[in-house]
Amino acid sequence: MTTTVPYTTFKNEALTDFSAEENKTAMHAALARVREGFGRKYPIIIGSEKLFLEEEIISVNPGNVDEVVGTVSKGSTNLAEKAMQTALATFETWKKVAPAERAAYLFKAAELMRERKHEFSSYLVYESGKNWVEADADTAEAIDFLEFYGREMLRLSQTSVHQPLTKVEGDDNQITYIPLGVGIIISPFNFPLAIMAGTTVAAIVSGNTVILKPADATPVIAAKFVGLMEEVGLPAGVLNYLPGDGIEVGEYLVEHPKTRFISFTGSRAVGCRIYERAAKVQKGQIWLKRVIAEMGGKDGVVVDETADLDAAAAAIVASAYGYQGQKCSAGSRAIIVESVYDEVVKKVVELTKNLTIGLPEENYAIGPVIDKKSFEKIMGYIAIGKTEGNLLTGGERSKGNGFYIEPTIFADVNPQARIMQEEIFGPVLAIAKAADWQEAIDIYNNTEYGLTGAYHSKDASRIDYAHENMHCGNLYINKKCTGALVGANPFGGFNMSGTDSKAGGFDYLLLFTQAKLTSRKK
Numbered sequence: 001m002t003t004t005v006p007y008t009t010f011k012n013e014a015l016t017d018f019s020a021e022e023n024k025t026a027m028h029a030a031l032a033r034v035r036e037g038f039g040r041k042y043p044i045i046i047g048s049e050k051l052f053l054e055e056e057i058i059s060v061n062p063g064n065v066d067e068v069v070g071t072v073s074k075g076s077t078n079l080a081e082k083a084m085q086t087a088l089a090t091f092e093t094w095k096k097v098a099p100a101e102r103a104a105y106l107f108k109a110a111e112l113m114r115e116r117k118h119e120f121s122s123y124l125v126y127e128s129g130k131n132w133v134e135a136d137a138d139t140a141e142a143i144d145f146l147e148f149y150g151r152e153m154l155r156l157s158q159t160s161v162h163q164p165l166t167k168v169e170g171d172d173n174q175i176t177y178i179p180l181g182v183g184i185i186i187s188p189f190n191f192p193l194a195i196m197a198g199t200t201v202a203a204i205v206s207g208n209t210v211i212l213k214p215a216d217a218t219p220v221i222a223a224k225f226v227g228l229m230e231e232v233g234l235p236a237g238v239l240n241y242l243p244g245d246g247i248e249v250g251e252y253l254v255e256h257p258k259t260r261f262i263s264f265t266g267s268r269a270v271g272c273r274i275y276e277r278a279a280k281v282q283k284g285q286i287w288l289k290r291v292i293a294e295m296g297g298k299d300g301v302v303v304d305e306t307a308d309l310d311a312a313a314a315a316i317v318a319s320a321y322g323y324q325g326q327k328c329s330a331g332s333r334a335i336i337v338e339s340v341y342d343e344v345v346k347k348v349v350e351l352t353k354n355l356t357i358g359l360p361e362e363n364y365a366i367g368p369v370i371d372k373k374s375f376e377k378i379m380g381y382i383a384i385g386k387t388e389g390n391l392l393t394g395g396e397r398s399k400g401n402g403f404y405i406e407p408t409i410f411a412d413v414n415p416q417a418r419i420m421q422e423e424i425f426g427p428v429l430a431i432a433k434a435a436d437w438q439e440a441i442d443i444y445n446n447t448e449y450g451l452t453g454a455y456h457s458k459d460a461s462r463i464d465y466a467h468e469n470m471h472c473g474n475l476y477i478n479k480k481c482t483g484a485l486v487g488a489n490p491f492g493g494f495n496m497s498g499t500d501s502k503a504g505g506f507d508y509l510l511l512f513t514q515a516k517l518t519s520r521k522k
């Protein structure tokens with residue numbers, strides 16, 4: 001298999017318009033088909049072996065906890081070792097496969113995923129509790145990553161385009177981006193298709209082999225994706241699928257001397273732990289491991305008195321509550337200038353009270369949070385919020401046979417308060433008042449994170465100031481602070497939000513390669 005797709009032809013996948021009757025009908029049909037497959041068992045996949053084990057991870061619908069979406073065999077350290085040996089052996093052949101051939105697998109997978117878009121989105125609805133729009137965006141982003149990284153590998157392999165070298169008389173100089181080796185992909189629950197698939201295929205298309213450890217709550221959608229890659233003919237052993245306990249299997253692989261890199265997306269605490277453990281050189285290890293860690297955020301929307309206040313309020317609500325606030329990009333803080341504070345807060349409360357709560361499969365605006373542990377953590381923060389701010393709406397569990405929480409707003413919160421500083425990862429918004437726009441930006445910058453932010457204003461010089469001074473990887477002007485588009489809004493943050501990488505960006509594949517220079521005498 002190979003490809004002749006020009007690398008310049010990337011376009012973002014269109015989102016589905018669910019107000020159109022035919023799309024609604026197609027989504028209902030896909031949900032019904034996926035529901036028929038509930039309770040299916042999914043194996044561990046190592047090379048060409050499919051292993052069904054007694055010990056399993058049970059994937060439950062967070063919107064209706066009596067439903068089991070599927071069960072997935074659970075990996076152990078023995079199987080992690082087996083996966084490592086398989087990935088190491090396969091690397092010897094995969095690294096020699098031409099970039100165009102590697103990219104072709106991604107393009108084929110994108111084509112099939114596009115054809116089965118609603119089916120993938122339905123798994124997201126049932127397994128992660130996303131409503132239709134959020135699920136559709138997750139699937140579209142996964143398609144984008146396949147199309148984008150495939151093209152990026154083609155571009156990177158044309159090194160005269162990527163890095164034209166200075167001409168030297170009598171020399172023929174060539175730079176080649178070669179793969180690293182075996183990578184461990186550790187993915188989060190919240191973009192269980194897009195981030196899981198994107199981080200996996202970026203590594204694979206660059207010529208590496210990988211062991212994928214998906215999030216415990218969302219292993220079925222990962223199994224579906226691995227099945228798709230198998231279907232397009234990706235050679236066995238390039239992508240090994242090993243669900244398992246983060247601490248047991250994850251740490252075994254992070255510490256393994258043959259691990260060449262770790263691509264982690266998840267919380268700050270786990271990211272820091274992986275970074276530290278990966279830094280220790282193990283017996284027999286002949287490289288320093290590369291760690292790509294995309295971690296949490298405490299993102300915020302800043303509004304000054306010149307802004308379009310309706311648009312700003314809508315952006316605050318969309319940023320805070322999309323997928324129940326379970327986005328690293330979620331705008332869990334709003335910082336509003338005093339002179340318009342009451343007006344904007346009133347609008348935000350009204351919009352929030354209009355949000356409907358219910359089953360994701362019925363496409364309510366607000367669904368459940370992912371699991372019991374998250375539910376309890378978020379309710380814990382709501383209890384803290386009740387001591388740190390004025391509760392304007394929400395603050396309670398919501399009805400339903402799942403992990404439903406009311407969208408919650410705390411106003412008049414001190415910028416140093418815990419709910420203004422710590423990532424809650426749930427439908428909780430903390431609002432602070434600033435004396436003026438500059439103080440608002442200072443408050444925005446006053447966290448340990450630096451992932452996304454938004455600034456709402458009509459004043460061009462303040463916008464320029466925000467552009468220079470709001471310290472975050474993704475800054476949005478007069479927009480919400482979520483929803484980065486592959487290729488258009490390369491995504492990743494500063495400080496404790498990670499290692500400053502940019503998923504969906506034009507330098508991302510460099511993280512999975514090393515540059516080799518060959519200088520020939522003519």
Ligand SMILES: NC(=O)c1ccc[n+]([C@@H]2O[C@H](COP(=O)([O-])OP(=O)(O)OC[C@H]3O[C@@H](n4cnc5c(N)ncnc54)[C@H](O)[C@@H]3O)[C@@H](O)[C@H]2O)c1
Nearest residue numbers: 187188189214215246250251266267270294295296297328
């Ligand atoms: N910056 C980004 O691009 C980005 C994107 C999505 C999510 N996130 C962050 O992810 C977090 C939410 O996801 P989550 O709850 O799945 O995160 P998490 O850190 O709990 O888990 C992420 C992954 O790490 C694994 N893991 C847990 N402990 C481990 C260990 N000791 N060693 C190795 N692996 C281990 C988990 O099993 C899971 O697969 C939030 O903090 C969010 O901000 C960041």
Ligand SMILES: N[C@@H](CCC=O)C(=O)O
Nearest residue numbers: 327328329482483484491
């Ligand atoms: N890339 C997504 C966030 C990913 C993290 O959760 C966004 O831009 O909203």
